[in-house]
Amino acid sequence: MVEICKDREGLRHAALEMLDEMREQQRERDQNSGDRVDDRATLSPATKTRRTLSPGYYMLLGRVMDEADAQLKAGIPHSEIALDEDDLLAWSILEELCAEFVKKYPACSMCGAPLRDWQEGTCAACGEALKSSKGRKN
Numbered sequence: 230m231v232e233i234c235k236d237r238e239g240l241r242h243a244a245l246e247m248l249d250e251m252r253e254q255q256r257e258r259d260q261n262s263g264d265r266v267d268d269r270a271t272l273s274p275a276t277k278t279r280r281t282l283s284p285g286y287y288m289l290l291g292r293v294m295d296e297a298d299a300q301l302k303a304g305i306p307h308s309e310i311a312l313d314e315d316d317l318l319a320w321s322i323l324e325e326l327c328a329e330f331v332k333k334y335p336a337c338s339m340c341g342a343p344l345r346d347w348q349e350g351t352c353a354a355c356g357e358a359l360k361s362s363k364g365r366k367n
């Protein structure tokens with residue numbers, strides 16, 4: 230059996246699926262924002278069934294995200310986040326993918342909303358016209 234924490238391909242695949250899911254959830258929330266539906270638990274069935282790998286991959290990635298998030302919130306700089314050795318590969322993959330993701334779907338320079346509709350040239354959340362998508366630090 231492959232050790233999940235060392236399976237770069239598998240982790241990358243699972244992380245991509247998770248990022249896709251998040252994007253989808255965000256879009257659903259945006260669409261429903263008029264109805265004040267911000268309940269994270271309400272996922273569409275389509276979103277729920279997208280995952281194709283064993284739950285261990287998603288659990289590991291989720292744990293690493295939470296852990297990193299907690300450290301960032303505690304004021305630890307991004308470059309100094311400390312993780313278990315088993316979590317390091319997952320973290321490096323997440324970082325890689327997040328960087329690609331942000332490039333693909335840049336955040337609004339005014340309000341920070343992800344510019345899912347950036348092709349239209351304006352931010353869906355605040356209406357700010359999109360300028361160049363310079364590398365935003367997260």
Ligand SMILES: [Zn+2]
Nearest residue numbers: 337340352355
């Ligand atoms: Zn905006």
